[in-house]
Amino acid sequence: MDYIVLDLEWNQSPTGRPPKNAPVFEIVEIGAVRLNDRGEQVDTFHSYVYPKIFKTMHYMTREVTGIDNKLLRREGVKFPLVMEDFFKFCGDDYCFCTWGDMDLTHLQINCDYYKIRGKFPFPLLFLDVQKLYSLQYEDGKDRTNLKNAVEELNIPKIEGSHFHSAFTDAKYTAEVLKRIDLEQFGKYVSVDYHKVPADKEHEIYLNFGTYTKYISREFKNKEDAMEDRIVVSCTCYACGRALRKKIRWFSLNGKQFYSLCQCPEHGYLKGKIRFKKGPGGGFFAVKTQKLVGEDVADAIRLKQKQTQKKQSARAKEK
Numbered sequence: 001m002d003y004i005v006l007d008l009e010w011n012q013s014p015t016g017r018p019p020k021n022a023p024v025f026e027i028v029e030i031g032a033v034r035l036n037d038r039g040e041q042v043d044t045f046h047s048y049v050y051p052k053i054f055k056t057m058h059y060m061t062r063e064v065t066g067i068d069n070k071l072l073r074r075e076g077v078k079f080p081l082v083m084e085d086f087f088k089f090c091g092d093d094y095c096f097c098t099w100g101d102m103d104l105t106h107l108q109i110n111c112d113y114y115k116i117r118g119k120f121p122f123p124l125l126f127l128d129v130q131k132l133y134s135l136q137y138e139d140g141k142d143r144t145n146l147k148n149a150v151e152e153l154n155i156p157k158i159e160g161s162h163f164h165s166a167f168t169d170a171k172y173t174a175e176v177l178k179r180i181d182l183e184q185f186g187k188y189v190s191v192d193y194h195k196v197p198a199d200k201e202h203e204i205y206l207n208f209g210t211y212t213k214y215i216s217r218e219f220k221n222k223e224d225a226m227e228d229r230i231v232v233s234c235t236c237y238a239c240g241r242a243l244r245k246k247i248r249w250f251s252l253n254g255k256q257f258y259s260l261c262q263c264p265e266h267g268y269l270k271g272k273i274r275f276k277k278g279p280g281g282g283f284f285a286v287k288t289q290k291l292v293g294e295d296v297a298d299a300i301r302l303k304q305k306q307t308q309k310k311q312s313a314r315a316k317e318k
């Protein structure tokens with residue numbers, strides 16, 4: 001399998017208001033590097049996009065990317081043609097890699113606008129090189145910018161280039177990726193959330209060895225989701241046992257929910273559900289479950305007590 005390291009630049013409405021039904025961000029440049037499974041660069045892709053939605057550049061975009069209207073009109077290719085070439089370049093057996101988790105979402109939003117359909121696999125899994133960099137070189141939670149990572153890793157400067165050019169950034173991201181130990185960190189794939197599971201059958205289950213992730217279909221509201229048997233279930237991913245909860249799902253802010261389960265063999269599992277807005281105006285759940293120690297279990301117990309206290313205080317006020 002090859003790695004398609006992708007980077008995009010996009011423009012936005014200079015007036016702050018995109019036309020109706022148009023993407024907020026119009027892609028103006030696509031750059032990509034293809035690495036084989038030994039991490040060797042085997043091909044590159046670069047194209048500017050002829051602007052259709054925004055006829056002028058937002059001054060910020062122009063300043064940051066160095067791309068102006070003249071350049072796009074001179075060298076830009078219409079988006080559907082760019083994508084046709086790009087998918088040819090990708091081939092059939094590849095994994096997308098991007099710096100951060102935004103690019104594939106915006107690429108799909110632009111594809112939707114042009115009714116370019118059925119080109120992306122579902123679920124769309126990718127390597128977020130920024131996240132992998134953090135896992136290997138930082139604390140796993142920080143997200144540094146590409147320039148910092150390039151400097152930290154002493155990656156040689158690409159002559160005559162600047163950051164925030166899609167082609168340059170794709171090349172630098174590929175250089176960072178080459179320095180990631182994929183044996184160890186390559187399993188931590190990310191899921192693009194642009195397309196939400198259409199039904200129960202397409203819900204997503206991922207097992208990372210140290211934690212699991214589940215992505216539900218869209219529900220009308222969070223309350224409906226929290227009544228779904230699968231959404232609220234707890235399973236030990238080490239042995240597959242269905243677990244009873246020590247602490248049922250609770251939430252302080254209505255955004256994140258926590259729970260605690262215990263496997264007789266493997267110990268405590270911390271459950272976390274985050275809700276995200278779906279395309280239908282409802283919500284879908286992203287649930288993670290992780291084996292934790294006594295200290296984290298205690299922290300969840302404490303959090304639950306604080307939540308109960310606050311909720312009863314609120315109830316008294318009413």
Ligand SMILES: [Zn+2]
Nearest residue numbers: 236239263266
């Ligand atoms: Zn177990």
